[in-house]
Amino acid sequence: MERKCSDQKKKRTPSGAAVPRAELTDALYQAFFAEWAEKGFAAVSLERVAARAGAGKAAIYRRWSSRSAFAAEAVEALGLRMAVIEDRGSLEADVTDFLFRLRVVLRHPLVRRILPDLHAEAARSPEMRGLNTRIASQRRAPGAGLLERAVARGELPASLDTKLALDLIPAPLYWRMVVLGATPSRAEVTKMASAVTAGLRALA
Incomplete structure (x- = not known):
């Protein structure tokens, strides 16, 4: 029994591991859009984006290599897609x-x-x-x-x-x-x- 318990402990993810979470990613997207709307893209600060989302800057760089990459994925995920227009008959x-x-x-x-x-x-x-x-x-x-x-x-x-x-x-x-x-x-x-x-x- 003790050996089995020990094996389970070894399989646990370390508490300090950087595991991207979907909810944090969404929060970063929303914070990025808010920063973009307020400051303009050229003045977007990734530090401020992270702070708005309640995260550290490292959380951004684990996900995106640049501000442009961040913008592209944010727009793709939460952007301007419209639903398919159903056939209305005319x-x-x-x-x-x-x-x-x-x-x-x-x-x-x-x-x-x-x-x-x-x-x-x-x-x-x-x-x-x-x-x-x-x-x-x-x-x-x-x-x-x-x-x-x-x-x-x-x-x-x-x-x-x-x-x-x-x-x-x-x-x-x-x-x-x-x-x-x-x-x-x-x-x-x-x-x-x-x-x-x-x-x-x-x-x-």
């Missing part, structure tokens, strides 16, 4: 659903402060340009799905300029919320959806 209904879902994402106060800074950093840094491009692709994926459905229904032609269409779908809402800093009402979003739908049909 192009305009799908566009309306897309814009309402995007409005939810863009209403978050951290998102509204981080996105403009991310675009500015992308103009200066190839690493941040790559991150900006990945975020844009995530936002465009649901739009690509609704265009495919519209083509299958016969509402749009297969020859549609998809890249231009994907630029058009979020443009008025993104401009209003991120560039101008205003939040449109549900009635205004519905009106935007009608205008975007008309534009998509005009592209055809």
Whole structure:
């Protein structure tokens, strides 16, 4: 019995071991976004991020090799993904659903402060340009799905300029919320959806 107990003790993880915990990682993500929104990416301090999360700086460097790597993984984990848009039966209904879902994402106060800074950093840094491009692709994926459905229904032609269409779908809402800093009402979003739908049909 004593020998068995001794074996179990040997198998225990030492109390001082650095074991990454999911809850600490999430706390670091949240602290990073708060720091980014408050200071701007160029002024992000990893020491302050660690302090916000109640951790030591070593907790960051055990997980990420650089501030850019930290930003990329944080955005991937907790960033700007939108849920898949279900088939609402028509192009305009799908566009309306897309814009309402995007409005939810863009209403978050951290998102509204981080996105403009991310675009500015992308103009200066190839690493941040790559991150900006990945975020844009995530936002465009649901739009690509609704265009495919519209083509299958016969509402749009297969020859549609998809890249231009994907630029058009979020443009008025993104401009209003991120560039101008205003939040449109549900009635205004519905009106935007009608205008975007008309534009998509005009592209055809």
